[in-house]
Amino acid sequence: MNAPLEKPRENPGPEADTRDAGAHALEVRDLAKAYGDTGVVNGLSFAIPRGTCFGLLGPNGAGKTTTLRMCLGLIEPDAGSIRLLDHAVPTDARTARARVGVVPQQDNIDPDFTVEENLLVYARYFGMTGKQARERIPYLLDFANLESKRDARIQTLSGGMKRRLTLARALVNDPDLVFLDEPTTGLDPQARHLIWERLRRLMNAGKTLLLTTHFMDEAERLCDTLAIIDHGRKIAEGSPRELIAEHIEPEVVEIYGDGAVAWMQSLGDRATQLANRIEQSGETVFAYTRDPALLMEDLGHRHDLRYMHRPANLEDVFIKLTGRELRD
């Protein structure tokens, strides 16, 4: 495997310092949390301007969920400061949470209740009266496309419906900021598209979103800004386009199938002429390049190889920055 020709950019540092407090829905500075000797979050800083969607991307175990839980005041950080909707967290977390909605990674809808009862009971946790809740519920059911399921038991709902109910539940208090921890994991494409459409509606309504996800297409679609974190550190931050422009060659050719690896090994010195960077993952060879003409011509003579030429995407950036090894 060839080493990348470019060095990853150094940690951009706590830019949050220079930003105006009231303009941000959430500001996190130098956040740290360790369990025993293992640092899960190691000096993480970011700030989310109001009305934008911010993505927190990282491999399993990168510290995403721990960060979210610290931001909600559910875990006390070892160091650092958090301001959530202008309240200090964890000190004032309960007050701040009154204006926040949460879609957790694991559905925890109440299985003992119907769809409507779930919303009603959850509204009471925010101090809403039954009357206030009943006024809000029709809007929530409409938003989640669950009007016909108002009296349905939870066991009868599909995975997508449960997820939509969880989203509706998170909006019961008309929050300013919504935390979404892997909101579409395990959903089929139709269900994902519906969730995305609803999240865009929330953004149009001026809500701020904090999203964690493994799906790069999801992040690319929804996020204004995203931070890639690994081992509890931020390793890159920017808009999806900026990240792609900054960290990766604009074009990618994937070569796969039987002869791909042998072809790569046969390149020798020519490799640097054909592509800026060539990587192997299993039986697939990834060639990252600014100008694919020579490479495509070369491959044109090889009818035994299968290949695909495409623009670079966020997943390429993610893999470049966090590596190809499995994270279990």
Next chain:
Amino acid sequence: MHYDTSFPAFSTRFIPVWRRNFLVWKKLAGSSILGNIADPMISLMAFGFGLGSLLPSVGGVPYIQFLAAGTVCMSTMNAATFESLYSAFSRMHVQRTWDGIMNAPVSLEDVVLGELTWAASKAFLSGLAIMIVVWIMGLAGGPQSALVLGVVVLVGVTFSAIGLVVNALAHAYDTFTYYFTLVVTPMAFVSGVFFPVAQLPAWLRAISEFLPLSHAVALARPLLLGQWPQAPLLHIAVLLLYTVVAAYVAIVLTRRRLLS
């Protein structure tokens, strides 16, 4: 391991937690009430009349009258324990209902307090049902028997708090079998539920004096028979002490479990 031992800050947000459980209970009230009441009632009748017919008076009264106060206390204890173990564990660990609640502006203290008051409420219902049977059957001795309901409240709160400590430590439902087999059931036998504590060997009697159920029975039995307990303040103080300490420990342990 880090323990957050700060003093619990309760708020009225425990009420919606209580109401959540009440709403679920309302939907299944029929079978729940039947289970809570039929079981202790059958054993009161069976032991009281069946065994009672073989016994001379116990503690100066027919055995079923003696047994009545013990049954009230024991089934209140069992109801509180069951709810704060199995049911609370389902909500905390299996369904993750507590996690959902704590994403709203409800603190862990309020969740625990909501569960404690709920388990005590269900326990009260159990104790009340048996007292109604006791009154209908004419087993109660005088107006003091109404005060047994006060004891029922105390017993419910005490054992709910203790149950929530066990809940915070449990790995799976199996843990609760140990607690029932090694703690709850033996306690009933040495706390004067079925026979006077005086029948116990001295060393067991000494242990018995520290058990919350003994103090509950020592309060409830004379009241049910229309008499006044000998040291009511001591018994009440012991039960309150158990409640306060157990509730605090339950909160500290649950914080460690869910918030770290």
